[in-house]
Amino acid sequence: MLDLILDILSVPAILVGLIALIGLVVQKKPSSDVFKGTIKTILGFLVLSGGAAIAVDALGHFGVMFQEAFNVQGVVPHNEAVVAMALEKFGTSTALIMAFGMLANILIARFTKLKYIFLTGHHTLYMACMIAVILVVGGLEGTVLIIVGSILLGLVMALFPAIAHPTMKKITGTDDVAFGHFGTVGYVLSAWVGKLVGKNSKSTEEMKFPKGLGFLRDSSVAVAIVMGLFYIVVAIASGKTFVEELSDGQNFIIFAIIQAITFAGGVYIILAGVRLILAEIIPAFKGISEKIVPDAKPALDCPVVFPYAPNAVLIGFLSSFLGGIVGMLVLIGMKATIILPGVVPHFFCGATAGVFGNATGGKRGAFLGAFAHGLLITFLPVLLMPVLGDLGFANTTFSDADFGVVGIILGNIIKIFVH
Numbered sequence: 032m033l034d035l036i037l038d039i040l041s042v043p044a045i046l047v048g049l050i051a052l053i054g055l056v057v058q059k060k061p062s063s064d065v066f067k068g069t070i071k072t073i074l075g076f077l078v079l080s081g082g083a084a085i086a087v088d089a090l091g092h093f094g095v096m097f098q099e100a101f102n103v104q105g106v107v108p109h110n111e112a113v114v115a116m117a118l119e120k121f122g123t124s125t126a127l128i129m130a131f132g133m134l135a136n137i138l139i140a141r142f143t144k145l146k147y148i149f150l151t152g153h154h155t156l157y158m159a160c161m162i163a164v165i166l167v168v169g170g171l172e173g174t175v176l177i178i179v180g181s182i183l184l185g186l187v188m189a190l191f192p193a194i195a196h197p198t199m200k201k202i203t204g205t206d207d208v209a210f211g212h213f214g215t216v217g218y219v220l221s222a223w224v225g226k227l228v229g230k231n232s233k234s235t236e237e238m239k240f241p242k243g244l245g246f247l248r249d250s251s252v253a254v255a256i257v258m259g260l261f262y263i264v265v266a267i268a269s270g271k272t273f274v275e276e277l278s279d280g281q282n283f284i285i286f287a288i289i290q291a292i293t294f295a296g297g298v299y300i301i302l303a304g305v306r307l308i309l310a311e312i313i314p315a316f317k318g319i320s321e322k323i324v325p326d327a328k329p330a331l332d333c334p335v336v337f338p339y340a341p342n343a344v345l346i347g348f349l350s351s352f353l354g355g356i357v358g359m360l361v362l363i364g365m366k367a368t369i370i371l372p373g374v375v376p377h378f379f380c381g382a383t384a385g386v387f388g389n390a391t392g393g394k395r396g397a398f399l400g401a402f403a404h405g406l407l408i409t410f411l412p413v414l415l416m417p418v419l420g421d422l423g424f425a426n427t428t429f430s431d432a433d434f435g436v437v438g439i440i441l442g443n444i445i446k447i448f449v450h
Contacts, residue, residue: 034126036126036130042152042153044073044076044077044080045073045152046150046152047072047073047076047150047152047308047312048069048070048072048073048076050072050148050150050312050315050316050319050329051068051069051072051311051312051315051316052065052068052069052315053318053319053323054315054316054317054318054319055068055069055315055318056318057318057319057321057322057323058317058318058321058322068311068314068315069315071307071310071311072308072311072312072315074307075304075305075306075307075308075310075311075312076304076308077304078300078303078304078307079300079301079304079305079308079332079334080304081300081304082296082297082298082299082300082301082302082303082304083297083301083334083379084297085293085294085296085297085300086294086297086298086301086378087297087375088293088297089290089291089293089294089297090294090374090375090378091374091375092277092286092290093261093262093265093290093294093374094107094373094374094375095277096262096265096266096268096269096273096274096277097265097269097372097374098371099269099270099273100265100268100269100270101268103359103369103371104369104371105359105362105368105369105370105371106368106369106370106371106412106416106427106428107370107371107373107427108370108373108376108408108412108427108428108429108430109373109375109376109427109428109430110157110376110429110430110431110434112427113419113427113428113429114156114157114160116427117160117161117163117164118160121160121163121164121167124163124166124167124176124177124180125156125159125160125163126159127177127180127181128159128162128163128176128177128180128181128184129155129156129159129184131177131178131180131181131184131185132155132159132180132181132182132183132184132185132188133149133155133184133185133188134181134185135181135182135184135185135186135188136148136149136184136185136188136189137323137324138185139185139186139188139189140189140324140327141323141324141327143189145189145190145192145193146324146325146326146327146328147188147189147192147193147196147209147211147327147328147330148188148319148324148327148328148329148330149188149189149191149192149211149330150211150312150329150330150331150332151211151212151213151330151331151332154211154212154213154332154431155184155188157213157429157434158184158187158188158213158433158434158437159180159184161419161429161434161437161438162180162183162184162437162441163176163180164419164420165418165419165438165441165442165445166179166180166441166445167420168418168419168420168442168445169442169445169446170445171445183441187213187433187437188211188330191211191213191215191216191433192209192210192211192215192328192330194215194216194219195209195210195215195218195219195387196209196210196328198218198219198222198387198390198391199336201390201391202336202339202340202386202387202390203336203339206328207313207328208309208312208313208328208329208331208335209328209329209330209331210330210331210333210335210336211329211330211331211332212332212333212383212431213431213432213433213434213437214333214376214379214380214383214384214408214431214432214433215432215433216407216432216433216435216436217380217384217404217407217408217431217432217433218380218383218384218387218404218432219387220384220400220403220404220407220432221347221384221385221387221388221396221400221401221403221404222387222388222390222391222392222396222400223391223400224388224392224396224399224400224403225387225388225389225390225391225392225393225395225396225397225399225400226391226392226396227392228392228395228396228399229388229391229392229393229394229395229396230392232392232393232394232395232396233393233394234340234343234389234393234394235340235342235343235346235385235389235393235394235397236340236341236342236343236389238342238394250298250341250342250344250345251295251296251298251299252295253342253345254294254295254298254344254345255291255292255294255295257345257349258291258294258295259287259288259291259292261291261349262287262288262290262291263284263287263288263291265287266283266284266286266287267283271283274286274287298337298344301334301337302334302337302338302341304334305334305335305337305338306338308331308335309331309335312329312331313329316328316329333379333380333382333383334379336383336386336387337382337383337386339386340385340386340389340390340397342397343382343385343386343388343389343397344382344385344386345382345385346385346389346394346397346398346401347381347382347383347384347385347386347388347389347397347400347401347404348377348378348381348382348385348401349381350381350385350397350398350399350401350402350405351377351380351381351382351384351385351401351402351404351405351408352372352374352377352378352381352405353402353405354381354401354402354403354404354405354406354407354409355370355371355372355373355377355405355406355408355409356372357402357405357406358370358372358405358406358409358410359371359372359409362409362410362413367413368413368416370409370410370412370413372405372409373430375430376408376430376431377405377408380404380408380430380431380432381401381404381405382401384400384401384403384404384405385397385398385400385401387400388400388401404432407432408430408431408432408435411432411434411435411436411439412428412429412430412435414435414439415428415429415434415435415438415439415442416428417442418438418439418441418442418443419438419442
């Protein structure tokens with residue numbers, strides 16, 4: 032039964048489909064509208080997930096070539112990898128904390144001013160897992176572990192969207208949708224940097240291209256070309272022989288170009304999925320915000336901001352990745368644990384940081400804000416690893432900023448009060 036609950040709650044498409052279903056039923060919509068709205072919401076998330084999987088697969092090849100090209104070894108922060116290891120030992124605690132934490136989030140939204148319901152199911156699972164690990168390492172167990180963990184999870188699920196919301200309103204131009212992704216500290220840092228440096232800087236979306244380069248106004252073409260240059264450089268640096276082994280014999284330059292265009296295709300599908308979700312979830316959520324939790328806002332996954340500034344998405348990714356490389360060099364110089372720049376977190380989180388930085392500081396904000404974000408998600412994992420107990424010695428750790436911030440604070444509080 033626990034496995035079934037975990038499967039339902041950790042699959043974003045099913046979770047958000049259920050929310051849409053409840054919202055439409057509460058509004059007493061005709062059964063045909065309920066059915067259509069629920070299916071299209073689930074479909075939107077599956078389209079988004081399909082696009083993400085395509086982009087992640089292409090980025091995986093980039094990451095492998097990057098490590099080979101520059102011959103660096105270290106820890107690669109990767110949420111899915113560390114959670115997969117942790118669930119073997121902490122699965123039951125995680126499932127219970129997740130289920131009761133989501134309930135706590137709804138109660139907090141109902142009875143406090145934090146009117147945000149966090150709908151990014153996989154991130155809820157990851158945060159529940161990290162909280163379970165840290166509390167168990169700190170000595171908590173049984174009912175106390177579940178109660179403390181659930182309340183903490185419910186709080187962070189309501190608090191982080193509230194922190195992001197002022198910038199989120201600037202990005203979307205509305206107050207209808209909130210932001211629910213546990214990289215918020217990094218995005219708010221980017222927005223703050225953007226505000227500092229971005230005076231008179233035009234939006235990334237107003238970039239002027241010479242007539243002959245007008246095709247670059249199409250964000251999919253721009254992503255494919257820019258990423259193509261990066262893939263080709265990394266393919267050449269890692270060597271023809273290595274890449275052609277990776278590509279099952281395909282010419283190394285052709286492989287690099289195809290991977291870059293595949294990545295651009297993944298981003299295009301993500302944007303299509305986001306538009307489909309927004310068209311369905313906002314009207315459906317009206318029922319919940321009117322009848323169950325007055326004035327509640329749905330807090331959605333980070334790609335929800337991508338369609339608002341597609342150029343900032345690309346700038347943010349590249350700039351965050353550059354920040355990750357600079358941070359890695361600093362760690363090598365300090366002889367500390369080396370955090371390799373994980374291409375997946377730098378894409379999803381860096382791109383989001385670019386959109387947040389652009390909202391407050393235009394092109395300069397997108398570039399420098401995302402660069403600061405890249406540094407942040409390089410240094411936070413180093414500080415987080417000691418509080419994860421045995422998991423801290425594994426070759427991976429949590430990647431996104433909020434996991435680092437919550438984990439470091441919680442781990443140190445537990446040391447004071449439990450030991």
